[in-house]
Amino acid sequence: MKASDVARLAFIAIVVVFMLYGIINKVNDYMYEDYTEVARPVAEAVVEEPQIEEDIIDLVEQEDEYYSQVQCLALNIYHEARSESALGQEAVGLVTMNRVYDNRYPDTVCDVVYQSHMDSKGRPIRNKCQFSWFCDGKSDTIHDTESFDKVLILSESILKSYGIERDITDGAVMYHASYVKPYWASSYIKTSRVDSHIFYK
Numbered sequence: 001m002k003a004s005d006v007a008r009l010a011f012i013a014i015v016v017v018f019m020l021y022g023i024i025n026k027v028n029d030y031m032y033e034d035y036t037e038v039a040r041p042v043a044e045a046v047v048e049e050p051q052i053e054e055d056i057i058d059l060v061e062q063e064d065e066y067y068s069q070v071q072c073l074a075l076n077i078y079h080e081a082r083s084e085s086a087l088g089q090e091a092v093g094l095v096t097m098n099r100v101y102d103n104r105y106p107d108t109v110c111d112v113v114y115q116s117h118m119d120s121k122g123r124p125i126r127n128k129c130q131f132s133w134f135c136d137g138k139s140d141t142i143h144d145t146e147s148f149d150k151v152l153i154l155s156e157s158i159l160k161s162y163g164i165e166r167d168i169t170d171g172a173v174m175y176h177a178s179y180v181k182p183y184w185a186s187s188y189i190k191t192s193r194v195d196s197h198i199f200y201k
Contacts, residue, residue, distance in 0.1 A: 088195030
């Protein structure tokens with residue numbers, strides 16, 4: 001082999017080595033760039049994870065609280081007006097909600113429903129509750145589950161539409177059965193009558 005051929009082959013070998021070196025560097029740069037882009041959001045996700053967990057817990061707690069309020073409203077409607085028409089039941093539900101937004105009463109559905117005079121041991125005094133069914137001495141067990149299921153649906157509808165749809169009681173916070181004449185009636189303004197209940201504000 002001539003010296004010129006050896007030199008030519010050596011030159012080609014050097015060129016190939018440099019080309020391979022350049023290709024390897026490019027590949028490394030590309031791989032490192034991808035790794036950096038992938039690693040960055042993963043690191044950010046790890047940082048944000050506690051906040052996401054807190055948000056989920058908050059949402060679960062809010063949902064639990066919401067359904068507790070639905071349950072309380074349903075219990076009140078069931079015990080106060082289960083023999084009334086759907087409109088009569090809605091009216092009782094609206095009185096409950098009107099009290100929630102009236103500063104003379106507690107500010108949650110459950111607190112409104114269970115508002116009562118307490119004895120020294122923190123127990124409601126018989127016949128001293130805002131809604132008589134809660135402390136009339138009778139069982140509060142739900143016996144008519146089919147009716148209660150319908151009232152649950154109505155209660156959720158009332159909670160969702162309150163303040164948006166018309167209030168058929170015209171803002172009432174009090175009511176009584178038409179066959180009684182409570183002492184307090186003259187202190188309020190009569191707004192409407194629905195089924196067997198007369199409403200006041």
